[in-house]
Amino acid sequence: MLTAIVTGATGITGSAIVRHLLEDPSITKIYTLSRSQPGEKDARVQHVHLDLQDSAEEMAKSLSGISAEYVYFCAYLAKPDEGEAARVNGALLSNFIRGIELTGAVKQLKRFILTCGFKHYGVHQGLPKQPLLETDPRLEGDMGNGAKWPPNFYYTQQDILKEAAVRGNWEWVCTLPNDVIGYAKQNFMNEATAIGLYCAVSKVLPGSQLIYPGNRLNYFIFNCWTSADLHARFCLWAATAPGAGNNIFNVINGDTQSFQTLWPRMAQRFGCKIPENMFDPATTKAYTAESTDTEMKTKNPISVHAKKLGIVNGLEVSRTPALHLPIDPQKWAQRADVKEAWGKLKTKYGLDQAAWDKATWDFLTFVLGREWGCVGTMDKARKLGWTGYEETWESFERTFEALEREGILPPVEQLKRDF
Structure with a gap:
């Protein structure tokens, strides 16, 4: 029995992941979490109304009895201020993880897949070095002339995820899609x-x-660009691919x-x-x-x-x-x-x-x-066996x-x- 949890399940990336999970007969249960409409209707899908802005304790109540081998975290809140975006989205992730720690769900968890994006490389701030590589340094600290690089909520979330994985003895994967092409109802x-x-x-x-x-x-x-469908297929691959755990990956069409x-x-x-x-x-x-x-x-x-x-x-x-x-x-x-x-x-x-x-x-x-x-490479994933292309x-x-x-x-x- 293989089970999965998908947060942000009615968004473009989240809904695509749910659709592709449903195509996998080995997946017996999918918990879809969101504040809005249930999304995909299937006997294997159980929708849970969850506000990720709640405290860990409140989320634990909603998540009682829910656990899975794989978590796909696709939720985020857009904020115009970079510092506020880091604070809010960091809290979304940390409180959710703390919530499943309180319920004991992490005991079953094998890998946690976090969706980020090319903002990881600062493409929203100006010209980056290209091609973009997962080994490129973060844009943190002194920017020159006494200024500092603004906060990046992807870094905040990645640090939270890594620390929690060590604490719970499970693996993480961070995906970096760019300019996602896809559709989700009412989104x-x-x-x-x-x-x-x-x-x-x-x-x-x-x-x-x-x-x-x-x-x-x-x-x-x-x-x-990144197709939402291709990104979903990648996330399912990364959840079980040998050697993919504890890694950041570019995810682009190819x-x-x-x-x-x-x-x-x-x-x-x-x-x-x-x-x-x-x-x-x-x-x-x-x-x-x-x-x-x-x-x-x-x-x-x-x-x-x-x-x-x-x-x-x-x-x-x-x-x-x-x-x-x-x-x-x-x-x-x-x-x-x-x-x-x-x-x-x-x-x-x-x-x-x-x-x-x-x-x-x-x-x-x-x-x-x-x-x-904004040009990246897929070399890192391809060396581990990823062959997806669109x-x-x-x-x-x-x-x-x-x-x-x-x-x-x-x-x-x-x-x-x-x-």
Whole structure:
């Protein structure tokens, strides 16, 4: 009898893990923990309403009688302040672990899988050294000029996890996915939803032009993405793979992609046209009020490698990281003509207004506004036997199809006929 606990079970990564656990006949019981709706319905699934912001003692009451060999921890709370994010998310994890210690559930635990991300490398702060390796040093302590690197809640959680594993004599695994592509019911916090909405509305606007909202450098840099399904398969592999315990792993699709390839595919799929001179100011002139230039408050993370790389006085170190967008999606989504176009789509195809209201335009602003890539390797996991791979465009395509079925995006073939 193999059992699993999944926290954040209704989120994008958590729900994907539950679906893949259900495909494994050796798993006889899955406890899904979340504050919201139950999610997957199956005889092997038992949903427990759990608020991870409760104390360890309160959680222990909700978790009474629940134990498992494997825990998949996918829950987190987004906070704009880095220090607050570290405090809150550290408490979520530590109180949960303390809760299962109080119930005695840790006696059965074999491995605890924690989902983190590429923020581990400071990709949200500026240009990192690439490719990103699990052995890269943390961004902690002195940043230079008397400043310190801001707190990183992934480091806080990893330290809590390692200490608890030693205390309880079980193993841990930390996964680092990047820009996760996937879908979960009533969860609109993902890149694919915002991009899909941008493309669909662009189809309705006069001329059906699909202007890339990000900057020119961003269009040509290379990145890695992570399919929620591939990440789920990795988590199940890492839970039992020999030698995988007590390790941090990058988890990415396996290809290296760029919007110079993806954007034309987006245009073709949604029936839009890409302007011949997309980055000419004349093309985006009508959107001047929606442009954004924001300087970051940190140094480029590559600076911690400057001496080793021989670039102590290089531009990569001295230049202040910034976000630049000719069209900021957050501002674009507030335009009257854009809202009117969305209204047409919503009415004609019966789409979910919450998808528009809760779309993570701010995340899209960051992803498309940065002037640096985020490329990691899968070498560490591959050496242990991981062979998973997914082509990134297929990840987007499959997610768009799911969003159509759920009434978040319009049916694309009908959209192309109607507009």
